[in-house]
Amino acid sequence: MTVDRRWIIGLIVALTLSLAANLVVAGLILAHRGPPPPFNMGSPSAVEGLFGELSPAGQEIVRETMRAARRDMRETVETLREARREVRRLMEAETLDKAALATTLERVRRLGDAVEQRMEAAFVEAAGQLSPEDRKRFRPGRSDGGRSDGGRGDGGRGDGGRRGGDGRGPDGPPPPPAE
Numbered sequence: 470m471t472v473d474r475r476w477i478i479g480l481i482v483a484l485t486l487s488l489a490a491n492l493v494v495a496g497l498i499l500a501h502r503g504p505p506p507p508f509n510m511g512s513p514s515a516v517e518g519l520f521g522e523l524s525p526a527g528q529e530i531v532r533e534t535m536r537a538a539r540r541d542m543r544e545t546v547e548t549l550r551e552a553r554r555e556v557r558r559l560m561e562a563e564t565l566d567k568a569a570l571a572t573t574l575e576r577v578r579r580l581g582d583a584v585e586q587r588m589e590a591a592f593v594e595a596a597g598q599l600s601p602e603d604r605k606r607f608r609p610g611r612s613d614g615g616r617s618d619g620g621r622g623d624g625g626r627g628d629g630g631r632r633g634g635d636g637r638g639p640d641g642p643p644p645p646p647a648e
Contacts, residue, residue: 527603531595538591542584549580 523531552573559570596604 522606523603524600527599527607530598530603531607534591534595534598535588538587542587545580545583545587549577549584552577552580 555573556570556577559566559573596607599607
């Protein structure tokens with residue numbers, strides 16, 4: 470074997486090892502990515518994604534209906550944000566005021582429900598104005614629920630969102646003893 474041939478073989482081996490190392494690092498980085506942000510009906514960009522396949526008239530109907538709903542909810546959403554900040558303040562206090570925390574959490578739930586109900590009402594209002602063809606093409610979110618795990622709810626683990634063989638989360642109670 471000549472010196473030139475040994476040099477080429479060495480270069481090929483080095484490049485192959487470099488490629489393998491890069492693929493391993495890329496795999497590790499991708500494996501430790503966080504989940505995608507949750508689908509938020511309140512954000513304009515999210516709402517725009519709901520009606521990309523509609524006719525121009527259908528797009529305008531949905532856009533205006535959702536815009537009106539967001540305007541209606543502006544004060545409620547700000548109150549909800551303030552209530553969530555209050556929960557955070559209560560949790561960070563030296564002594565926990567359980568009654569205040571319970572009351573504030575109830576307020577957060579009621580406000581969240583109000584926002585959700587208004588968005589649902591806007592959805593119904595928009596759907597009532599769409600043509601039958603546009604209603605067939607309307608896709609509220611992606612077909613996989615807007616999730617990168619194919620809608621399974623398992624974060625890509627393939628276990629349907631369950632951890633462990635009993636379907637309980639990591640902080641759930643232990644399974645009952647086997648008989």
